[in-house]
Structures are given as structure tokens and as C-alpha cells.
Amino acid sequence: MRDAAQMPIVGMAGGGQLARMTQQAAIALGVSLRVLARSPGDSAAKVVSDARIGDDRALADLTAFAEGCEVVTFDHEHVPGPHIEAVAAAGVPCRPGADALRHAQDKLVMRERLSALGAPCPAFRHLPAATATADLAAFADEHGWPVVLKATRGGYDGKGVWVLREPDDALVERVLADGVDLMVEAHVPFRRELAALVARSPYGQGAAYPVVETVQENGVCVEVLAPAPDLDTDRAVAAERLALEIADKLGVTGLLAVELFETEDGLIVNELAMRPHNSGHWTIEGARTSQFEQHLRAVLDLPLGSTEPTARWTVMANVLGGDDPALYERMGHVMAHDPAVKVHLYGKDVRPGRKIGHVTAQGDDLAQTRSRARKAADYLRRGRKENP
Numbered sequence: 001m002r003d004a005a006q007m008p009i010v011g012m013a014g015g016g017q018l019a020r021m022t023q024q025a026a027i028a029l030g031v032s033l034r035v036l037a038r039s040p041g042d043s044a045a046k047v048v049s050d051a052r053i054g055d056d057r058a059l060a061d062l063t064a065f066a067e068g069c070e071v072v073t074f075d076h077e078h079v080p081g082p083h084i085e086a087v088a089a090a091g092v093p094c095r096p097g098a099d100a101l102r103h104a105q106d107k108l109v110m111r112e113r114l115s116a117l118g119a120p121c122p123a124f125r126h127l128p129a130a131t132a133t134a135d136l137a138a139f140a141d142e143h144g145w146p147v148v149l150k151a152t153r154g155g156y157d158g159k160g161v162w163v164l165r166e167p168d169d170a171l172v173e174r175v176l177a178d179g180v181d182l183m184v185e186a187h188v189p190f191r192r193e194l195a196a197l198v199a200r201s202p203y204g205q206g207a208a209y210p211v212v213e214t215v216q217e218n219g220v221c222v223e224v225l226a227p228a229p230d231l232d233t234d235r236a237v238a239a240e241r242l243a244l245e246i247a248d249k250l251g252v253t254g255l256l257a258v259e260l261f262e263t264e265d266g267l268i269v270n271e272l273a274m275r276p277h278n279s280g281h282w283t284i285e286g287a288r289t290s291q292f293e294q295h296l297r298a299v300l301d302l303p304l305g306s307t308e309p310t311a312r313w314t315v316m317a318n319v320l321g322g323d324d325p326a327l328y329e330r331m332g333h334v335m336a337h338d339p340a341v342k343v344h345l346y347g348k349d350v351r352p353g354r355k356i357g358h359v360t361a362q363g364d365d366l367a368q369t370r371s372r373a374r375k376a377a378d379y380l381r382r383g384r385k386e387n388p
Contacts, residue, residue, distance in 0.1 A: 008070035009034050010296060011092075013056040015042030017346035017355070018075035018276045018292075021284070023048050025293035031300070035075075036065045043346045044075070059083045066092040073254055073299045074275055077104045078154075095202070095253035095299040096274045103250055104274045108152045108183050117249050119242065120268050123186040126152075129176050133169050136184055140167070143186040152181045161219060163187065188268050190261035194228055195279035196243035197257050197291060199298045206247060207294065207304040208240040209287060214259070214279050220353070223374070224316040226282045226309065229366055231262075239267055246272070255280070255295045278318070278355075283307075285342050285360045286314030311362035313369045317377035319357035324383035325350040327357075334359070334376045341376045 007030050012019045015037025023044065026033040036056050037045035045051040054061030056079050066072050066087045072094045081098040088094045103110040111124045125139050127149075140147050149172070151160035160180070162171060175182060193216060197209040210227035228236070243258040246269075250256075257277035261268040280291035289297075289305025297304055324330075327350065331343055338361070345357035359376040363369035 007031055008300060009050075009068060010299065011036065011066055011069035011072040012044075012075050013062065013065070013072060013079050014075035015039075015044040015048075015051065016075050017043045017348070019044035020047055020346060021281075021344070022075070022276065022292045022296065024284075025290055025296055029293065029296060031296060034065070034069060036061065041349075043348050046347045057083070059086060062087060063090065066090070071095055071299050073295070074101070076275065077101060077273070081105070093202075097251065097253070100251045100253070101274055104272045106153050107150055107271075108181075110272055111183070111185075113250070114246070114269055117246070119246060120266060122148075122188050122268055125184050127172075127182040127184055129181075132176055132182060133172055136164075136172060137167060139184050140164075146187040148185045148187055149175075150183050150185060151175070152183050159219070188261045188263060188270075190263050190268070192228075192262050193270070194231070194239060194260040194262050194267070195224075195257055195277070196239040196260060197255065197277060197280045197283075198240065198243040198247050199255050199291075199294045199304055200244070200247040200252050201298045201304060202253050202301045204248075205304050206244045207307050208244055209280065209283060209291070209307045210309060211236045211239045212279055212282065220318075220320070220355075221278050222318050222320070223370070224279050224282050225366070225370065226286055226314045226316070235262070235267065242267065242269075254298045255291055281344070281358050282314045282316040282360055284344070285362060286310055286316075312364045313366045314360060314362050315366075315370045315373040316358055316360050317373040318355055319345070319359060319377045319380045321350040321352050321354040321356045322381040322383060323352060326383060327380060330380050330383055334379055337379075338372055338376060341372060343376070343380070 009032045011034045013036045015035050019035045020043045023033050034050040035044045035048045036052050052065050062083050084094045084098040115121050123143050127135050146163055146165040149162040193214045195214050196211050199207045213225040213228040214221050215223040247256045257273040259271040276291045276295050283291045288308045342360045348356050361369050361373040
């Protein structure tokens with residue numbers, strides 16, 4: 001039992017960059033952050049003093065890690081639900097809980113629940129292994145080609161997702177041979193992708209950030225524009241309300257990111273994430289309360305902070321790894337060229353295509369702000385020796 005004079009310990013299972021950036025918010029709040037990382041070289045383990053090394057998918061490691069924590073939360077969706085339930089049964093609240101988190105872990109469960117709630121979703125169907133090829137063909141006959149084949153669990157950043165423009169039995173059989181459970185969805189002809197980020201506390205308080213546009217390349221988010229430009233006010237409000245309603249109906253505590261397709265006719269839910277999210281990194285500089293502070297406030301059941309923007313436009317550009325690992329040298333050039341750009345590096349080994357950081361630019365002109373963010377991120381990746 002924590003002494004009333006002691007500040008709480010928040011345990012975060014996972015040692016990635018989300019936990020790393022949560023540490024910054026914890027310092028300002030006076031909260032102690034404890035992370036469960038796979039290795040001392042993990043992004044968060046390098047900067048969090050109370051880093052425990054273990055496997056968050058092993059019940060013994062998770063239980064030992066949770067002892068003494070006020071609450072346990074997560075920087076990814078891969079902790080098994082029964083383990084989360086066991087930690088909660090032992091007296092340590094887990095936020096979000098296993099019942100809520102299941103909808104971010106299993107795409108089929110998510111689709112079935114959201115459809116039952118009346119949320120806008122694409123047509124979908126489970127593909128049991130025994131009849132997958134025939135069921136896929138029947139679905140395509142009903143809804144047309146192309147279709148989107150998805151692994152029900154484990155996919156992210158374009159992994160576990162295949163757009164099929166015609167029958168490809170060999171691909172289906174190959175994926176099934178790897179033991180992947182599959183579903184199929186109708187292909188959505190969208191105008192652009194949006195994200196609605198909200199927070200909900202156990203008390204039931206909710207807060208919504210401005211809806212943003214996310215720009216994807218090869219299934220990976222490369223840029224976030226906040227707020228989403230030229231988004232109709234009624235549609236923006238509808239997206240925020242939809243995200244808050246989903247958080248309430250699913251019993252989410254903490255942050256919820258609802259990834260959306262904007263179509264000619266309205267909004268379609270694509271994916272859910274119940275943690276700080278790449279689409280919310282802009283909030284570190286771009287909102288009165290960052291998503292990381294907001295998540296801590298929410299899981300500790302503290303009053304939620306203001307989501308008011310700090311600038312007319314904020315653009316976040318992801319830094320993806322290139323062939324040259326000399327980031328520190330290039331960071332100095334970026335800072336000299338544009339002192340107002342904020343650089344966030346994650347302390348990760350550089351590999352081509354890997355998310356190793358992000359940059360944030362703010363301004364009154366969207367085109368100029370976007371150009372500044374893009375140039376800074378591109379320079380950090382490519383390693384040219386002249387000024388960006």
C-alpha cells in the first residue's frame with residue numbers, strides 16, 4: 001500500500017519509444033515511471049532509471065514487475081489478456097483492462113464489436129483455414145475486387161495486410177501455412193486517412209484532440225498534419241464524438257486512437273490503438289497537454305488536461321532510418337538551419353525504414369510548415385553534408 005506522501009509508480013509494459021517519451025511527462029508530474037523492457041538496449045530502458053528487464057508476455061515477469069505499482073499500462077498491444085487479468089486480480093489495476101484491450105489486439109473482435117455498436121466499418125468476413133480460399137472468393141464476388149486480406153492479430157505498420165486486386169490462392173495458402181488467422185475486408189476508396197485521438201479516465205471524463213490527417217507510404221505513417229486541413233467542421237466533430245463513444249462503449253481507460261478513412265460519403269473506422277500513438281506525437285509541442293501526459297493523467301484517474309493547440313498548424317514528420325547512422329552530426333545541421341524545428345530521437349539502432357525519431361514544425365502557413373518538417377526529417381535520414 002502506497003504511503004499518502006509518496007508519489008505513485010506507473011508501470012508501463014514495453015520498452016519502446018512510447019514508454020521513452022512517457023518518461024518525459026512523468027518527470028514533470030512527479031510520477032515515477034517503471035518500464036518492463038526486453039533488453040537494456042531498448043529505447044525506454046536507456047533513459048528510465050526503474051527499467052526492469054523481462055518478457056511482458058511471461059506471466060511471472062509481468063507479475064513481478066507490477067508489484068508496488070499504482071497502475072500498469074502498456075506501450076503496445078501484445079501482452080496476453082489472461083496475464084493482464086491475473087495482474088488485476090492480484091490487486092494492481094491495469095488500464096486499459098484486458099476486455100478493452102482485446103479490441104486492439106484482435107481485428108476480427110474489433111470489427112464484430114464496432115459493427116454491433118453501429119460504428120461505420122467496411123464489410124468483412126472471417127476466413128477459417130479450412131474454407132479460406134472459397135470464402136475469400138465468395139466475399140469478392142459479393143463486394144468486388146480489390147479486397148484487403150488481414151491477419152487478425154499482430155499486424156502493424158503495413159505488416160499483416162495484403163491488398164489483393166485479383167485471386168491469389170498461393171498467397172493465401174502461404175500465409176495460412178505460417179499459422180496466421182485471417183479475415184477479409186472490402187477495399188475502401190478513401191480520400192485520405194484521419195486519426196481521432198481521445199482520452200478517457202476511470203471516472204468517465206473524456207477529452208478529444210483535434211482530428212489530424214495522417215500520410216502513409218507503404219503502410220507506414222510518414223507525416224501528420226494537425227489539425228486535418230480542409231476538414232468540414234461537422235465531420236471533425238463527428239469523428240471526435242465517434243472516438244469518445246467508442247472509448248466509452250469499450251471501457252477504454254487511457255488514450256484511444258481511432259484511425260479513420262474519410263470517404264465521399266463520410267467516415268469509416270480502420271484501426272484502433274489503446275495507448276499513445278504515432279498520430280499524437282505532434283501534441284508534445286502542438287497541444288497544451290501532450291498525449292503522454294494525458295495518458296498518465298487518465299490511467300491515474302487525474303483530471304484530464306487541455307487539448308487546445310498551441311499553433312495554427314503543427315506538422316510531425318517521422319524520421320525513418322537510412323544507410324548512415326551518424327544522426328548526431330546531422331542533427332546539429334538541422335538545428336542550425338531551422339532553430340524552431342524540434343527533433344526527437346528514440347535512441348534506436350539505425351536500420352533502413354525503421355522509425356528512429358520524429359521532427360515537429362509549427363507555423364501559420366501549412367505549406368511552409370510542412371516543407372520545414374519534411375526537409376528536416378529527410379536530411380536526418382539521408383545524411384547529405386550540405387545544409388538541408
